[in-house]
Amino acid sequence: MHPAPIWVGTSWKMNKGPAAAIEAARALAAFTPPEGVTPFVVPPFTSLKDVCAILHDTPVLTGAQNTHWEDAGAWTGEISPAMLAECGADLVEIGHSERRAHFGETDWTVNLKVHAVLRHGMRPLVCIGDSAQEHDFGVTRDVLARQIRIALHGVSPARMARVLVAYEPIWAIGTGGRAAEAGFVADIHASLRAVLVQIAGEQAGRNVPLLYGGSVTRDNARTYTRLENIDGVFVGRAAWNVTDFVQLIRSVAA
């Protein structure tokens, strides 16, 4: 069902200072992932360069949690895609709901960032999601289609090969979130796949990995990844501990 790989990633969000991040990266560097699984970690900016260096010659990819869209300039407090590429980042998370809710991220800035990341040869990991209200009103598909169409506007089919998309229902994320039912996610991903095919054409649209995130654990990860159009999982709390992350990765391959 899966042409491979299955993507299993974790964002450490605002956890792990440089010492803890380096320790975690060293532990991950000693791990050989099962065949067919591509793991990735997304550390805070303060340890990105170190984590990239430690994981450079390993199968574990490293990402950044955000980026600006300009390469340089008077943007106090921001980090540019050129800087992330120089640090060695493989991918860049864009549009997480926490950034949309608290830091003014919009579909428009997500699109600018997608192009910036692609320009620098990294993979954009575009996060999209519906709120609890949107879900209850039955407009999840419309909301996600709008987010994905704007996020990927102007991306050529050739560049689409580097794009990853994560569907993360806001109501499923974090403490108090409830994991979405796998069948629901498979249905939503099928409609996202149709949108991707419309945007990018049959081949490019089919090849974009679609990840699910939101209260994923070692116990439910494989329930998602065994389904069609669910090409991986994006995990928070249940993978911040390296041992837990490794066990979760193994559970997906089992």
Ligand SMILES: O=C(CO)[C@H](O)COP(=O)(O)O
């Ligand atoms: O982005 C996420 C994964 O890194 C997402 O927010 C899920 O968090 P979780 O509910 O703690 O798994």
